[in-house]
Structure formats: C-alpha cells, structure tokens
Amino acid sequence: MTITETSPSRVINIEALSFTSGAHLLLKRALRELPAGGRLGVRASTPDFAVHLRGWCREQGHEFVEGDDQFVAWIVRGAAAGGRWRQAERAGLADARENDAVRAAPPADWGFASRGAAIEPGGPAFHYALRTKDQVWAENVPKLYAQAAAAQWSLQTAINWDEPFALDEEMERAVAQVMTYLIENEMAALQVPARFIAQIHPHFREVLQLLAIQIADEARHIEVFTRRATLRGEMLGLSTVSGRQSLKTLLDEPDFAHASFLLSVLGEGTFLNLLWFLERHAPDPLTRQIARLVAQDEARHVAFGIGHLQYQLATDSALRERLAMAITHRHEALAETAGLNEEVFDALILLAAGSWRPQEIAAGYARVQTLKQEMHSGRKARLEKLGFSGAEAGELSALHTRNFM
Amino acid sequence: MRDTDQNLTSVIVVRSDAPIRSIADLKGKRVGVGAIDSPQATLLPLSHLRANGTKPFVDCRVERHDLLSGKHGDHIGGEREAARALMAGVVDAACMIDSNHLLFINEGTLPPGATRVLAQTAPYDHCNFTLLDGAPPELVSRFRELLLGMSYDDAEVRPLLDLEGLKAWRPGRVTGYRALDQAVEESKFYDDHGNITIAGYQY
Ligand SMILES: [Fe+2]
Ligand SMILES: [Fe+2]
Numbered sequence: 001m002t003i004t005e006t007s008p009s010r011v012i013n014i015e016a017l018s019f020t021s022g023a024h025l026l027l028k029r030a031l032r033e034l035p036a037g038g039r040l041g042v043r044a045s046t047p048d049f050a051v052h053l054r055g056w057c058r059e060q061g062h063e064f065v066e067g068d069d070q071f072v073a074w075i076v077r078g079a080a081a082g083g084r085w086r087q088a089e090r091a092g093l094a095d096a097r098e099n100d101a102v103r104a105a106p107p108a109d110w111g112f113a114s115r116g117a118a119i120e121p122g123g124p125a126f127h128y129a130l131r132t133k134d135q136v137w138a139e140n141v142p143k144l145y146a147q148a149a150a151a152q153w154s155l156q157t158a159i160n161w162d163e164p165f166a167l168d169e170e171m172e173r174a175v176a177q178v179m180t181y182l183i184e185n186e187m188a189a190l191q192v193p194a195r196f197i198a199q200i201h202p203h204f205r206e207v208l209q210l211l212a213i214q215i216a217d218e219a220r221h222i223e224v225f226t227r228r229a230t231l232r233g234e235m236l237g238l239s240t241v242s243g244r245q246s247l248k249t250l251l252d253e254p255d256f257a258h259a260s261f262l263l264s265v266l267g268e269g270t271f272l273n274l275l276w277f278l279e280r281h282a283p284d285p286l287t288r289q290i291a292r293l294v295a296q297d298e299a300r301h302v303a304f305g306i307g308h309l310q311y312q313l314a315t316d317s318a319l320r321e322r323l324a325m326a327i328t329h330r331h332e333a334l335a336e337t338a339g340l341n342e343e344v345f346d347a348l349i350l351l352a353a354g355s356w357r358p359q360e361i362a363a364g365y366a367r368v369q370t371l372k373q374e375m376h377s378g379r380k381a382r383l384e385k386l387g388f389s390g391a392e393a394g395e396l397s398a399l400h401t402r403n404f405m
Numbered sequence: 406m407r408d409t410d411q412n413l414t415s416v417i418v419v420r421s422d423a424p425i426r427s428i429a430d431l432k433g434k435r436v437g438v439g440a441i442d443s444p445q446a447t448l449l450p451l452s453h454l455r456a457n458g459t460k461p462f463v464d465c466r467v468e469r470h471d472l473l474s475g476k477h478g479d480h481i482g483g484e485r486e487a488a489r490a491l492m493a494g495v496v497d498a499a500c501m502i503d504s505n506h507l508l509f510i511n512e513g514t515l516p517p518g519a520t521r522v523l524a525q526t527a528p529y530d531h532c533n534f535t536l537l538d539g540a541p542p543e544l545v546s547r548f549r550e551l552l553l554g555m556s557y558d559d560a561e562v563r564p565l566l567d568l569e570g571l572k573a574w575r576p577g578r579v580t581g582y583r584a585l586d587q588a589v590e591e592s593k594f595y596d597d598h599g600n601i602t603i604a605g606y607q608y
Contacts, residue, residue, distance in 0.1 A: 020510050020517045048506070048522045051416055055504025058409050060556070080572035081555035087560050121560035282412030 010035060011041035018044075019052040027053075027075065031062070036079040041071040043120040055347050076093050085147070088118040096206060104133045106203035113120055115203050130201040130256055138307030141206040148168030148213040148300050153293055154223055157378055161231070165284040170356075174347035177237030178278070179203070179229035181344045183222055184239055185271065185405040188247040189301070194331075196256050197291060199336035210304055217297040224290050231286070242338040246403035249330050256317060257312060258326040264305025266397075267326070267405040268298050269382050275376040281367055320387055324396055331399040371398045375404065406533040407571035411581060413531050414503045415445045417453070417524040418488070418515075424498060428457040428524055435466045437496030439483030440474040441606055442594075444585050445531065446484040450500035452588035453526045468496050474606070479532065481505060488514050498523060530581025549576075 012030045017023045023044070030040055036216050042053065050072045057064040061078035065233035093101035093114035102115070138144075165177070193211045200208055229236055250267065253259040275298060278291035308366050313319050345368065350356075353364025381391035417436070419425045427432070431454065439446025443483045451461040461467050468490060472482030484501040488509045491499040501509070506522065509515040515517070536545060552574040566572060589595065594603045 019507050051414070051503045051525060052520050054412075054414060054508040055507055058412065059504065059570075061408060064412065078572060083557035083563065083572070086558045122564060391420070 001326070007037050007039055007040040007076075009041065009042065010034060014042060014044040014049070018046040018049060019056060021093040023049075023052075023247065024056060027056075029133050030074065031077050032080065034077045036077050036081075037125050038077045040075040040077065042067070042073050042075060044072045065088065069149045075259055077224065081396055084120050086119065088120050090116050091115055091119045092203065103203060105131065108203055110201075110202075110203060112202050113311075115205055119314075126201070127277045128201040130196065130204075133199040133204065134312050135256060136200050136204050136207045136308065138207075138304055139402070140303060141210055144300055144304055145210045145213065148217070148297075149294060150209060151218075151300075152213070153258070155220060155227070158293060159224065159286070159289060161286070163285050163289075165286065167232075168283055171350065171354075173237070174350045175282070176229040176234040177223075177343050177347040178351065179225040180237035180239060181341055182245065183229075183236075184243060186218050186221040186225065188250050188405065189263060189268065190215050190222070192250050192253075194258055195251070196259065199256070203302050207308075214297075214301050214304070215345075217301070221294050221297070228287060228290055230338070238341065238343050238391045240338065240341040242334075243341050243403050245337050246334055246401045247405065249333055249401075250405075253326070255326075257309060260305045260308055261326060262330060263310065263405075264301050265382050265386070266379055266400050268305070269378055270375045270400065270404045272298050272302060273371060273378050276287045277352070277367070277371045278347075279373075281354075281364075283351055283354050297393075306382060306385055306392045309357070313387060317387075323386070324388075324392070327396050329398050330401065332403055334403075340404065406530065406577050407569065408573045408575050410531040410533065410571065411525045411575060411578075412527050412528040413445065415450045415500060415526045416502055416506055416522045417450055417498050417500050418505050418506055419446045419498050419523045419566050420491060421519055421521050424496065425523060428454055428459050431498055431523075435468050435495070436461065436499035437468045437470065437487035437490045437499040439469075439487055439500065440480070441469055441603065442474055442477045444529075444588070445502045446470075446476065446487065446500045447528060447553070448585060448588040448592055448594075449526050450586065452591055453524060457524070469605075478579070483565045485509065485514055492516070492519065527584060528581070529584045530578065533577050540579055553569045574597060 001164075010030060010033060012026060014023050014026055017026065027040070027042070029211060031038075034040060036167075044050075050067065053073055053075070054064045057075055061080035063076035063078065065074040067073040069123040091106065091110050091113050092115045093104050094114070096102050108127065108131065109121075109123045110119055111123065111126040113119050194215055197208060197211050202208060219357075226236075250259065250263050253262060262268070272295055275291045277297035279288050279295060282288045282291060309319070309323070348368050349361065349364040351364070352367040353360040353362075379397035379400055380390070383396055384390065388396065417428075417431075420500040425431060436451075436454070438450060441447060451467065454461055459465055468487075470486035470490065472486060473480040474483075484499075484505050487496065487499040487506075488501060488596070490496045492515060503525065506515070506520070510517050510520075540593075553564060553576070555574060557563055557566055557572045592603055594601060594606075596602045
C-alpha cells in the first residue's frame with residue numbers, strides 16, 4: 001500500500017481505552033469513515049497499546065505505521081476491510097407485505113439467515129425439501145401468524161375450571177370417551193406439521209412461525225382435553241385400532257401439500273364441525289367453553305391449509321388431481337378398517353341427548369346425523385374453495401375417513 | 406507470503422509488579438521462551454537480549470517450553486506455556502509474538518493488567534513459500550500469479566483466505582529475515598553444512 005500525501009486522514013483519541021476493553025470498536029468506527037489508503041492517527045494512553053495495535057492491524061489487514069511524539073501509531077486502512085460486505089446480497093425483505101420481500105426460490109446457502117439480512121455469499125448448502133415459495137406459502141400467512149400469536153389462550157386463565165355443574169357418572173364417562181378420541185387426533189395434528197418444519201427453507205419464516213404456533217396450539221388442546229376428561233376422576237376411554245390406523249396414514253404422508261390437504265383442509269375442517277357441535281350440545285358448560293376455544297384455533301389451522309393450497313394451485317393446477325388421488329389412496333388404505341370408534345359415536349349421541357330418556361336419545365341421534373351432514377357439506381365447501389367442481393367435491397368428501405380426522 | 410506474516414514483532418513480557426525495568430534487569434533472572442526452534446518466542450527474543458547486553462544462558466537462565474518442536478514456531482503452545490509459567494512465578498519474563506500478548510489476555514491465560522511489555526524486537530517476517538533450487542519456473546510463476554490474484558472481495562476464495570488467516574498474499578521478500586538469520590547464527594543452530602547442531606534438539 002502506498003501512502004500518498006493526498007490520502008485523507010483523521011485522528012482519534014482512544015484515551016485510556018485498551019484492546020482488552022474494546023478499543024477496536026472505536027478504531028473500526030473511525031476507519032469506516034476513511035477510504036482504503038486513508039490514514040488514521042491514533043492517540044492512546046494505555047501502556048502496551050502500540051504492541052496490541054500492531055497485532056490488531058496485521059490481523060485486520062491494515063498497515064501499521066510507527067508513531068511519533070504526537071501519535072502512538074498511524075493506521076493505513078487496508079483494502080480488504082469490508083470485503084465481506086462488498087458482494088453481500090439482501091435476502092429479500094423482513095416485511096412480507098413489501099414488494100419482492102419473499103423470494104420464489106431462495107438459494108440453499110442462505111440457510112438460517114434472517115430474511116432481509118445482507119448475506120455474505122458462499123457457505124454450505126442447506127438441503128431443504130420445501131425450498132420454493134409455491135411449496136409452502138399462502139397469501140394469508142403473515143396475517144394468520146399475527147392472529148395466532150394474539151389469540152393464544154392460557155389453560156389456567158381462559159377456562160373457568162371451578163364453574164359448578166352436575167353430570168351423572170355415565171354422562172361423565174361419555175365426555176371422557178369423546179376427549180380420549182380428541183386427544184389422539186390432536187397428537188396427530190401436532191406431529192404431522194412438526195415433521196415438515198425442519199424441511200422448510202427458513203426464508204419463509206412466517207410459515208415456520210405459524211406451524212410452530214399451530215403445534216403449540218395442539219399441545220394445549222391435548223392438555224385441556226386431558227384435564228377435562230379426568231376432571232371428575234374418570235379414567236380415559238377407549239382408543240381403537242381403526243382410529244390409530246386412520247391417523248397413521250397422515251403421519252406417513254411424505255408430501256407436504258398432500259399432508260396439509262388431508263390433515264388441515266379435510267381433517268381439521270371436519271373437526272371444526274365436531275367442535276361446534278360440542279360447543280352447542282355438550283352437557284356441561286366447561287366442555288362447551290373448551291370446544292369454543294379449541295375451535296377458534298382449529299379455524300386458523302384450516303385457513304392456512306386452504307390458503308397454502310390455493311397459492312400452490314395458482315401455479316400448479318395439476319396439483320388438484322394429485323390431491324384427489326391422495327384422498328382416494330387414503331380411502332383405499334382404510335377401506336378394510338372399522339371406521340369411527342363406535343364408542344365415540346354412542347358417546348356423542350348421549351352427550352347431545354343429555355339424558356337417557358328415549359325421546360332425548362332420539363333427538364341426540366338426530367343431532368349426530370345432522371353433524372355428519374354438516375361435516376360433509378363443510379368439506380364440500382372447502383374442496384370447492386380449492387377449485388374442485390361441486391360434483392367432484394361431493395364425491396371426494398364422501399371418500400374422507402370415517403374417523404373424521 | 407501472507408500479509409499477516411510481515412512485520413511481526415516479539416515482546417518480552419514481565420509481571421506488572423516485578424522490579425524489572427530494563428533488559429539489564431533480567432540479569433540473574435529466569436526468561437521463559439517457547440520451543441527450541443521457535444523464531445518468535447525463542448530465537449529472536451534471545452537475540453534481542455544479547456544485542457542489549459544480557460547474554461542468554463550466561464547472564465540469565467533460559468527456560469524452554471518445547472511444545473511441538475520441529476514446527477519452527479508454527480505453533481502457539483510453547484508461548485502459551487511460557488506465559489503460564491510467568492503467571493505461576495516459575496519464570497520472570499516470557500517471550501511471545503506481539504499479538505499473542507493480547508490473545509493470552511483475552512483468552513484468560515494472562516489476567517488483564519497483570520503483565521507489561523518490557524521490550525519489543527524490531528519488525529521481522531515469519532512464514533513464506535520457499536522454493537527449492539530447480540523448481541519448474543512455469544509452475545512457480547503460475548502458482549505465484551494465482552496466489553496474488555486472490556482477492557478478499559471474492560466470495561469464492563474468501564473462505565480460503567479466512568482459513569489461512571490472511572487478507573492478501575504479498576510478494577515474498579528476504580529483507581524480513583535478517584534478524585532471524587543472525588539469531589540462528591548466534592544460537593549455533595546449524596553447522597556450515599546445514600546440520601542441526603544446537604544442543605538439545607531432538608526432533
Ligand atoms: Fe387441535
Ligand atoms: Fe389443529
């Protein structure tokens with residue numbers, strides 16, 4: 001490096017700050033103001049400062065020039081300083097609402113870098129299976145995340161556990177049976193998105209955040225249903241082979257779009273009807289309150305599933321056919337199974353009846369029949385939102401698992 | 406050669422509270438150095454003592470810290486051991502590269518404020534690529550061209566430069582080795598035929 005008389009120069013007084021207490025911060029700041037070749041005269045009063053400054057300059061790629069009676073030393077700014085920033089590229093923008101904030105296909109080596117950061121090029125490739133915007137994004141993701149974060153409720157404070165109610169032992173057992181069934185479904189709803197989280201490129205952070213909160217929702221649902229089931233000392237009810245078979249097909253689904261479709265659109269969608277049913281017909285105020293809170297969360301889970309698939313379908317209309325195949329395959333895989341737990345059906349009828357009187361049982365039975373129709377028409381409506389025709393939607397909805405989820 | 410191999414200095418460090426104010430005060434004291442073949446922590450600092458009137462082994466004791474000898478100083482272990490010996494009171498002075506004094510403070514080997522620099526050598530150069538006689542000139546010049554062409558601004562080569570601890574390659578020079586040449590002579594490291602003859606070398 002040549003030092004010319006015309007090189008700009010500055011001076012800095014570090015005073016008693018040493019290299020063992022952060023002197024380099026002030027030096028870096030002063031050097032940023034100078035071009036390569038610019039000179040910085042350093043005044044400092046700590047012993048050994050020049051010794052340490054010489055080593056620091058060498059390591060930073062600056063030239064160290066012996067001082068005189070006025071200055072401990074002169075630093076000549078090296079050309080390499082700031083090299084790491086020079087080709088750095090913005091990884092989109094932090095706020096997804098800005099134009100081009102979210103890239104269609106972020107590079108694999110951006111890895112964990114925060115969206116909007118300046119990225120030093122290079123580094124290892126992160127192998128994310130879900131690495132394009134089409135594969136994971138939904139227009140409503142940022143909004144859904146904000147809603148989800150704001151709508152988190154506490155098991156302790158949101159539910160009035162002390163509210164008095166009286167249920168006989170058989171009715172309480174029916175509640176416990178429905179809860180037992182709900183818990184295993186919630187467990188599936190927790191693990192299925194969890195499988196995909198580590199496969200999604202972190203550039204799509206809102207998707208990751210939303211799924212993370214969704215998983216936390218499911219964890220809370222598992223807890224609240226367990227507490228309700230055992231509130232009055234009841235044991236949990238029966239878990240059937242067919243229920244577990246049905247849920248395992250969700251966990252085994254390797255494709256994110258198919259899994260969102262089967263779990264969120266069809267499964268959690270169907271669940272919404274069940275939760276609204278419990279909100280209306282459960283025999284005690286606590287169960288009704290719990291069903292209402294859980295349904296609010298589930299509505300978001302469904303909304304993301306639909307939003308994401310709509311986004312992907314906009315550029316890949318062939319996906320629709322693959323989704324139809326996914327229902328058909330699942331239907332075939334489950335064809336030999338018993339369908340919904342008989343104990344659950346009976347418990348739902350009893351809960352909706354509210355008593356053992358024959359005319360109440362008949363009313364409960366009718367309500368459960370209505371529930372099944374509502375579930376079917378709900379699924380049909382959601383399928384139509386994904387662009388299936390009315391006839392296709394009706395056929396596909398009928399193939400949905402009899403286990404509801 | 407690497408930019409970071411140019412213009413190093415070595416320092417002789419003492420405990421802050423020691424009544425040692427000059428190199429002359431090291432007479433009768435114990436000086437901790439690095440490995441037997443370390444330019445920066447042994448050969449050059451001892452030569453500096455000699456030039457300033459304190460003869461190593463005669464006027465003062467020399468405590469060697471032979472870690473990974475045979476690497477000609479390309480290892481920090483001996484210097485760190487000398488620094489530890491200084492704080493343990495086993496030696497009265499320790500020799501190291503200028504930047505290692507700061508490193509040893511920052512890593513906790515030397516407590517801040519517990520030591521001070523007693524003396525500093527003139528700048529010298531450290532590693533370089535040395536050619537054997539008869540090296541093929543085309544390959545040599547191609548190699549030189551490739552090294553000098555590496556820019557720290559280039560993302561592809563920057564990790565390599567980071568790995569090797571430099572910002573830029575510099576053309577080699579022999580001017581930075583005069584002090585070492587003299588130090589090696591004084592220590593009688595080699596005979597006239599280049600055989601290692603210094604006492605205690607066993608690597
Ligand atoms: Fe849930
Ligand atoms: Fe859910």
